[in-house]
Amino acid sequence: MILSIESSCDDSSIAITKIDTNELVYHKKISQELQHSVYGGVVPELAARLHVEALPKILEECKEYFPQLKAIAVTNAPGLSVTLMEGVTMAKALSLSLGIPLIAVNHLKGHIYSLFIESEAILPLTVLLVSGGHTQIIEVNSLSDMKIIASTMDDSFGESFDKVAKMLELGYPGGPIIQELSSKGDNEKFDFPVPLRQSPKIEFSYSGLKNAVRLEIEKQETLSERTKADICASFQKTAVEHIMQKLKKLFKQHAPKNFAIVGGASANTCLRGEIENLCEKYGTALMLSELKYCSDNAAMIGRVAVEQYKVSDFIDIDELDVQTRVKVF
Ligand code: KG4
Numbered sequence: 365m366i367l368s369i370e371s372s373c374d375d376s377s378i379a380i381t382k383i384d385t386n387e388l389v390y391h392k393k394i395s396q397e398l399q400h401s402v403y404g405g406v407v408p409e410l411a412a413r414l415h416v417e418a419l420p421k422i423l424e425e426c427k428e429y430f431p432q433l434k435a436i437a438v439t440n441a442p443g444l445s446v447t448l449m450e451g452v453t454m455a456k457a458l459s460l461s462l463g464i465p466l467i468a469v470n471h472l473k474g475h476i477y478s479l480f481i482e483s484e485a486i487l488p489l490t491v492l493l494v495s496g497g498h499t500q501i502i503e504v505n506s507l508s509d510m511k512i513i514a515s516t517m518d519d520s521f522g523e524s525f526d527k528v529a530k531m532l533e534l535g536y537p538g539g540p541i542i543q544e545l546s547s548k549g550d551n552e553k554f555d556f557p558v559p560l561r562q563s564p565k566i567e568f569s570y571s572g573l574k575n576a577v578r579l580e581i582e583k584q585e586t587l588s589e590r591t592k593a594d595i596c597a598s599f600q601k602t603a604v605e606h607i608m609q610k611l612k613k614l615f616k617q618h619a620p621k622n623f624a625i626v627g628g629a630s631a632n633t634c635l636r637g638e639i640e641n642l643c644e645k646y647g648t649a650l651m652l653s654e655l656k657y658c659s660d661n662a663a664m665i666g667r668v669a670v671e672q673y674k675v676s677d678f679i680d681i682d683e684l685d686v687q688t689r690v691k692v693f
């Protein structure tokens with residue numbers, strides 16, 4: 365079995381995965397959303413302090429599995445340096461005390477393998493990764509052969525939901541709140557510009573849309589619940605439309621055999637619905653991770669670690685460090 369730790373942002377999570385069968389024998393996650401909600405976003409130092417409390421609490425429940433562990437895996441990139449450090453420090457201590465090797469896992473690969481928890485990977489695959497930190501299209505041939513074919517030039521899809529929610533004083537994380545409020549609003553009420561509409565390139569940008577929403581909010585004399593819902597609905601429609609315009613271009617050039625959406629923001633039902641229709645039109649098989657594995661969790665880190673264990677992809681304790689940004693896999 366492998367014990368995996370995830371602390372790249374605001375979720376403290378530990379999982380234990382069987383190497384032979386991918387079976388998830390233990391998985392727990394403690395979210396900090398409530399504590400960050402008052403600030404309208406994640407406060408790194410607060411997040412780190414909460415990991416210091418939560419991770420040992422979860423680890424306590426895993427002790428019975430210690431004799432069966434063959435490796436310790438941990439997310440070391442990308443993410444917030446102060447929070448990644450908490451997981452990495454715990455992983456090093458466990459590796460030393462149990463005398464077992466360390467596996468460093470890329471968080472984005474974790475999101476991709478969230479599709480294959482307790483199952484075998486189906487590859488090759490084209491993936492849309494939409495999270496708080498990333499908006500990318502990735503061609504996945506294998507765990508060690510992934511190529512980013514499109515990314516955002518500024519804000520990410522999930523981040524734009526968080527920022528709009530903050531402007532409207534709705535709380536954090538913005539994605540689920542905006543999705544919920546959108547269902548009560550009129551998505552035609554405000555005409556926000558779809559980013560990069562005229563550009564032939566397949567790339568993303570969300571800062572212009574965020575600013576358009578900001579200007580509209582500033583124009584309003586009062587912000588009634590109704591207006592907030594209309595802004596959310598109109599914003600969500602435009603944010604999803606931007607992704608769909610670019611995906612349609614991609615499918616037109618070369619429709620993939622297998623397509624998947626992963627990352628915390630892949631829980632967005634509006635985006636899921638549109639992508640389902642697109643895949644159906646092109647006869648592309650669509651893979652989605654279970655909702656509980658869309659947001660950050662250690663189960664997906666453990667699943668990647670199983671693959672790395674099988675090819676002895678270990679890292680020396682002195683070489684394991686955190687990396688906040690990883691541009692290429
Ligand atoms: O993958 P994740 O848990 O953390 C990162 O690695 O960033 O993704 C969290 C992000 C947040 O920005 C959150 O607002 C967004 O995913 N999100 C959503 C939805 N649920 C979560 N965005 C849009 N619609 C949703 N339903």
Ligand code: ZN
Pocket residue numbers: 471475495496627628659660
């Ligand atoms: Zn993530």
